[in-house]
Amino acid sequence: MKRVPEKMVERLLKYLELVKEKMSNKEHFVFSHELAERAGVSAVQVRRDLMEFDIEGTPQKGYPVEEFFSQVCGHVKCNMKTRLALVGVGNLGKAILLYFLKRRPNLKIVAAFDSDDQKTDRIYCGYKIYHISELASVAKKENINVGIITVPAEAAQETADMLVKAGIKGIVNFAPQTIKVPSDVFVEQIDITLSIEKTAYFAQKMRNRR
């Protein structure tokens, strides 16, 4: 398996969630239809995804969870520790920091940054807030893998440039602004406002259909 498509990685991560639940409930097998339901896809899609692995399941019992876990988790590195930096401690940034309190131990925000001196060199919800000028040195010292951008739209590109310069290869961008990065950096765009506006548009359409 050379290059795994983005959507498949998402599905594998979702399957693993369920498999981990089964394991902690001391269940030994999982059916493809259960995995399908968890990921919101068809059972055919699940079986197609799992053909890439060497997990022996049966139609009667399903897939053995231990083997499923070791193979799929091994592939997507689900036990990898991700050390996150967040840039931009406004309402959105604070919201994300708050959300990550008590998160799963594999995902940890280890540093937050802002350009406003009033906000820096302080502790917020247990997070240390650094000045943005310290990004490169802290990223290196703290071994940060992924950056989260929560600055206003107009500062998003500049922030992305700084993260790239600090050697970070993965960015989750919550700013409502497309960012440009080199081809060896992965960007995931999450635009909450756009998602809600889109939902409102389709909700309105649905209502008018009545």
Added chain:
Amino acid sequence: MKRVPEKMVERLLKYLELVKEKMSNKEHFVFSHELAERAGVSAVQVRRDLMEFDIEGTPQKGYPVEEFFSQVCGHVKCNMKTRLALVGVGNLGKAILLYFLKRRPNLKIVAAFDSDDQKTDRIYCGYKIYHISELASVAKKENINVGIITVPAEAAQETADMLVKAGIKGIVNFAPQTIKVPSDVFVEQIDITLSIEKTAYFAQKMRNRR
């Protein structure tokens, strides 16, 4: 224009953001390449999207912003007031409430709900927290269009069922759990943890390529 695809609605909403900025800066025209950059698509895609509208632009000057705004906003109802209900006032719910403070006036969380008596009948960040049993009556009284789900995964389906029963036709689901709804309800799934895990996976791949 009968049925507009989801991705096109997203692009039109992004174009409108830029057009509104131009208008407030007293600029009169916008180029397709500027719209393309804002939405992270090609200029060809922009021109294809705009063929559906009757906006007269020229290669020299671009599209007139006033006409662009009135036609495209008219179509996606960008001035529509969206009245949101949020269900689940844990860390994630609080994070979303915090994020929506000082949001654009067209998007407003008008009520928040929780099943925990300890949290209800209180004000949090200016939002009234109701008990979930009041959902149907408050949704009707407050004319709520869109529901936001921020409950734990295991309560997501039950919450979706309640929103549907209350007549809400659009749901933004932040719970890491696929939900089933009738075909006349639109669901947008935002899984922040999954997005970060996926980004971490690809960041790792990129790093290994060096």
